[in-house]
Amino acid sequence: MLGSASLTPSNASMPLTEPSFRVLACGDTALTVEFGEAIDPALNAAVLALEARILAARPAGLVETVPTYRSLTLHIDPLETDPAAVEEAVRELARGALPVPARRRLWHVPVVYGGEHGIDLDRVAEHHGMPAREVVERHAAPEYRVVMLGFLPGYAYLAGLDPRLALSRRPNPRPVTPAGTISIGGAQALVASIAAPSGWHLLGRTPVRSFAPGREPVFLFEPGDAIRFMPTDPARWDALDRAAAAGEWVAERVERDA
Amino acid sequence: MSRAHLLVLECGPATGLQDGGRPGYQRQGLSGSGPMDRLALAAANALVGNAPGVAALELALTGARLRAAGGSVRLALAGAPFGLSIDGEAVGDHRSFQVPDGATLVLRPPRQGLFAYLAVAGGIHVPESLGSRALHLRAALGGLEGRNLRAGDRLPVATCTDAAPDRALVPLPLDADEPVRVVLGPQADHFPDEAVADFLATPYTVSNRADRMGYQLDGQTIRHGGRGFNIVSDATVPGSVQVPGSGLPIILMADRQTTGGYPKIATVISADLRRVAQRRPGEPLRFAPVSVDRAVALAREAAALQAGLAGRLGPVTSREERLMEANLAGDAVDALAP
Numbered sequence: 001m002l003g004s005a006s007l008t009p010s011n012a013s014m015p016l017t018e019p020s021f022r023v024l025a026c027g028d029t030a031l032t033v034e035f036g037e038a039i040d041p042a043l044n045a046a047v048l049a050l051e052a053r054i055l056a057a058r059p060a061g062l063v064e065t066v067p068t069y070r071s072l073t074l075h076i077d078p079l080e081t082d083p084a085a086v087e088e089a090v091r092e093l094a095r096g097a098l099p100v101p102a103r104r105r106l107w108h109v110p111v112v113y114g115g116e117h118g119i120d121l122d123r124v125a126e127h128h129g130m131p132a133r134e135v136v137e138r139h140a141a142p143e144y145r146v147v148m149l150g151f152l153p154g155y156a157y158l159a160g161l162d163p164r165l166a167l168s169r170r171p172n173p174r175p176v177t178p179a180g181t182i183s184i185g186g187a188q189a190l191v192a193s194i195a196a197p198s199g200w201h202l203l204g205r206t207p208v209r210s211f212a213p214g215r216e217p218v219f220l221f222e223p224g225d226a227i228r229f230m231p232t233d234p235a236r237w238d239a240l241d242r243a244a245a246a247g248e249w250v251a252e253r254v255e256r257d258a
Numbered sequence: 259m260s261r262a263h264l265l266v267l268e269c270g271p272a273t274g275l276q277d278g279g280r281p282g283y284q285r286q287g288l289s290g291s292g293p294m295d296r297l298a299l300a301a302a303n304a305l306v307g308n309a310p311g312v313a314a315l316e317l318a319l320t321g322a323r324l325r326a327a328g329g330s331v332r333l334a335l336a337g338a339p340f341g342l343s344i345d346g347e348a349v350g351d352h353r354s355f356q357v358p359d360g361a362t363l364v365l366r367p368p369r370q371g372l373f374a375y376l377a378v379a380g381g382i383h384v385p386e387s388l389g390s391r392a393l394h395l396r397a398a399l400g401g402l403e404g405r406n407l408r409a410g411d412r413l414p415v416a417t418c419t420d421a422a423p424d425r426a427l428v429p430l431p432l433d434a435d436e437p438v439r440v441v442l443g444p445q446a447d448h449f450p451d452e453a454v455a456d457f458l459a460t461p462y463t464v465s466n467r468a469d470r471m472g473y474q475l476d477g478q479t480i481r482h483g484g485r486g487f488n489i490v491s492d493a494t495v496p497g498s499v500q501v502p503g504s505g506l507p508i509i510l511m512a513d514r515q516t517t518g519g520y521p522k523i524a525t526v527i528s529a530d531l532r533r534v535a536q537r538r539p540g541e542p543l544r545f546a547p548v549s550v551d552r553a554v555a556l557a558r559e560a561a562a563l564q565a566g567l568a569g570r571l572g573p574v575t576s577r578e579e580r581l582m583e584a585n586l587a588g589d590a591v592d593a594l595a596p
Contacts, residue, residue, distance in 0.1 A: 024444035027525030028553035030495040032444050039490055066284045066493035068517055073493030075284065078528065078557040083550050150491060150517030153288035153397045157491070193287075194397065211286070213387055213399050219286040 021046075021094070023087045024071075028078045033090060034071040039187060041159055043070040044147045048224050050094055059089040067223050068148045069157070105225045106143070108252040109191065110232040110240060111182050111204040113139075117234065118182070118204035124167060136231055138162040139182075139203055144189060144227045149219070154193030154211025156221045161189045173199035180206045182229065191227070204229075207240040208251045215247045262329030262418075264378065266411040267362065270320020272469070275382060275401040275413075276375070278311025280390035284493070284516045291392035291400065291512050294318075294373045294470060294535035297430055297564055298337030302377035304567040305334030305354045305425055313384070313391040314377040315407070319538070322365045324376075326357040329417030332379035332424075333357060338371025338536060339429065353426035353574045354379070356418055371432055371536040380416025394513055395470070425571040434537070437546035438530045440499065441553050445489065445521035449501070453481045457523055461544045462507070464537045470513040473534060475543065479505030480523065491519045497526030497534075499545075509534055527553040529560040 024032040033050065036043045047067045054065060054074070061081025066073040076086050113136045114121040125132040144158035166187045174197060177183070181192040185200035192198070193211035206229075210220045221227070232240070244250045266273075276299065279292025293299035293316060300310035315322075317340060334354040335342060342349045343364045349355045351374070357363050368374065384391055384402050393401025402411055446454055462477035480501045487503045494500070498510040500520040509526055510518075511534075526534055527548060537543055548556070 025441050025525070025550050026444050026493075026495045026522075027441045027497055027527055028550060028557045029497075029528050030493075030525075032492060034444075034492070037490060064282050064284050066516060068492045069490050071492040073495070075281075075495065078554045079561050082554045148491065148517065149285065149287045150493070151287060151515045153283070153286060153394075153399075155287050196396075211288075211397070213397075213404070218388060219283075223285070 023090070025083065026073065028083070030073055030075045031083045031087060032071050032073045036070045039069050039147075039159065041145070041147075044145075044159065047072045050090075051223075053093050054090065057089070057093055059086055059093075061086065066150070068150060069159075104256065105222070106254040106256060107221065107225060107227045108230050108254065109206050109208050109227055110236075110250060111140070111206045111229045112232050112234050112237050113182075113204035115234060117237070118202050120183075120201040121203050124165070124184070124201050124203065127167060128164065130164075135165065135203065138165055139184070139189070140229045140231050142228075144229075146221050146223050146225045146227060149221065149223060152192075152194055152196055152211075154209075154219050154221070156191040156193075156210055156227070158189040158191070158227060161187055163187065167201055169199040170201065171199075173197050177202060178205060180208065182206055191221070205237075206251075207237065207244045208249065209244050212244075212247070215249075220249060220251060261383070262331050262359070262415055263327045264331065264382075264413040264415050265325040265327045266407050266409055266413070267323040267325055268409050269322035269324075269407050270318065271406065272318040272320070273322055273407045274316050274393035274395070274405075275313050275384065275391055275407070276316040276393060277313035277391045279392050279512070280388055280394070280400065283388060287516050288388075288394065288397055288399070289512070289514050289516050290496075291390070291394045291470075293375060294512055295337050295375070295532040297532055297560065298373065299375045299377070300564045301336035301352070301427055301430060301567055302334050302375040304571060305336065305352070305427060306332050306377050306379035307422075308377055308379065308381060310564060310567075312377065312381045314375045314382065315413075316393075317365060317374045317376065319367055319372050321367050324357075324363045324365075326359055326361055326363070327412070328359065330356050330358045330361075331415050332418040333363070333376055334425075335365070335374050335376045336427070336430065337374035338368035340368045340374050341366035350426070350574070352429045354424040356424075370434070370538075372538050373535055378413075378415045379418055383414040383416075396513060424574045426574045427567065427570055427572070432536050433533055434541070436533075437544045438534055439527045439548045439553070439556070440497075440524035440545050441527060441550055442524050442547055443522075444492075444525070446523050448483050448485055448489070448521035449523055450481060450483050453483075454523065456480065457507070458545050458547055461542050463542050464539050465506075466539045468539055470511055472511050472514055473509045473537070475507050475509070477506070480507060481505060482521065485521075487521065488519055489521050491517045494518050494522070495525060497528065497531050498522045499524045499526065511535065527556055529553070529556040
């Protein structure tokens with residue numbers, strides 16, 4: 001089986017033991033390498049490590065990869081290969097210790113909490129029996145990790161939410177929530193890129209566009225990136241939003257060694 | 259190459275531009291878009307001498323009126339058989355034709371099928387976004403300014419300068435009565451065996467909630483197993499059959515969400531996705547299981563059929579001759595019926 005120590009990212013709290021996976025059929029154009037069925041930083045680390053190795057090896061017929069919390073889907077061209085051949089290549093590539101990506105990026109993301117920008121902040125505070133200020137502090141305290149970009153372009157699903165803030169989703173999803181929504185659902189935190197329906201709790205909003213066609217890069221975040229939320233004065237919203245609309249990142253990127 | 263325009267005088271709400279699609283961004287949450295009926299796009303393009311994935315108009319059920327401006331243009335329509343006329347004179351589908359400068363092309367809704375592609379010789383010269391002209395409406399990306407077409411739009415196209423004869427193809431059968439083939443999984447094991455058996459044995463109908471993102475089906479609800487109807491999100495593929503809490507399956511299509519939190523009981527094989535796409539709301543649909551190996555073989559057959567389109571082009575003949583030819587060839591006559 002795979003080695004354990006080398007799969008553990010530097011800031012992971014739990015050691016990874018014997019990461020095994022199974023391969024699930026997704027028709028003729030994809031297969032999913034499933035490490036587990038839970039939200040678990042160790043599973044996500046294994047997913048990203050295997051993905052890095054597969055992207056470096058580029059097995060014939062591989063079109064693109066989609067890492068998620070706990071699985072890695074490989075989209076393939078059935079004219080150039082077939083799922084069985086790709087599975088064999090993956091099993092070969094998964095032998096031995098998987099390397100942890102060498103460098104990680106940290107993003108400082110401005111967030112205006114509460115009020116019109118975070119309409120659920122007070123309700124979440126009331127539910128947890130703490131002042132709204134404490135919800136903001138607890139939400140802005142951790143260094144989150146982008147475990148998955150999915151659902152819609154640039155939607156960043158984050159691990160690292162303070163368990164004291166965890167709250168099951170709203171029974172009735174809202175038909176529209178704005179671009180840049182910063183929300184929580186269950187034990188997960190999210191940066192939304194574009195307007196969409198959502199059943200999560202809206203704590204705030206960022207002017208950052210994690211998906212912006214015409215800007216370089218079009219997608220700001222990558223799976224594996226770290227994110228810190230920076231509570232921001234509502235008075236700065238308009239200026240930051242204008243700058244972001246003009247193509248500025250508005251988020252600060254910090255490069256560092258793993 | 260000099261420039262002409264196709265001027266949109268009128269069109270339905272879901273008329274957009276599609277090309278071969280935009281692979282490579284699913285890792286960032288952007289699905290690949292592309293045509294709902296890939297073979298039909300390739301056929302329309304073959305008829306006007308284009309490569310299979312050149313951008314074309316995708317029409318969905320509703321008609322349109324277009325005018326050639328600044329030069330004559332060569333067009334062809336394939337897929338659902340929309341009724342076509344140029345300045346009031348009928349012209350067939352699945353053949354190329356020229357629309358003279360200033361003439362108006364009217365497209366009337368088809369009697370069967372849903373999606374058709376109107377290809378332009380030389381393509382449609384809107385800018386690419388992330389390497390493709392395919393419209394992804396939710397992402398406001400591709401197409402014309404990231405949106406569907408509307409009256410007043412001007413599409414830059416090539417002027418048709420050659421005098422080459424028009425070409426025709428026997429319309430592609432939709433095999434509407436045949437079952438849609440699926441590979442079970444990736445989460446078939448989230449359902450009791452009887453629920454999987456029911457899913458395969460029971461006819462469904464396409465509901466009104468069907469668009470480029472997905473086709474919600476009506477019919478017998480599928481019971482989830484003990485693990486319920488939520489999974490920790492994992493990736494979807496075109497053709498994923500996800501079963502949300504309602505128990506009614508949704509087939510995910512070209513503009514789908516890239517990840518989802520509902521278990522996926524099965525995956526429609528790539529060769530049959532166009533047949534799902536062409537089913538209208540209210541029309542029946544049933545499933546049949548195949549192996550992954552069989553699905554791969556069928557994908558390769560479909561690719562061979564597409565690659566052979568250019569070689570199957572023939573002269574434009576009368577409807578009667580085409581009918582006879584279709585009968586002799588054993589192709590679906592339904593697709594030709596007026």
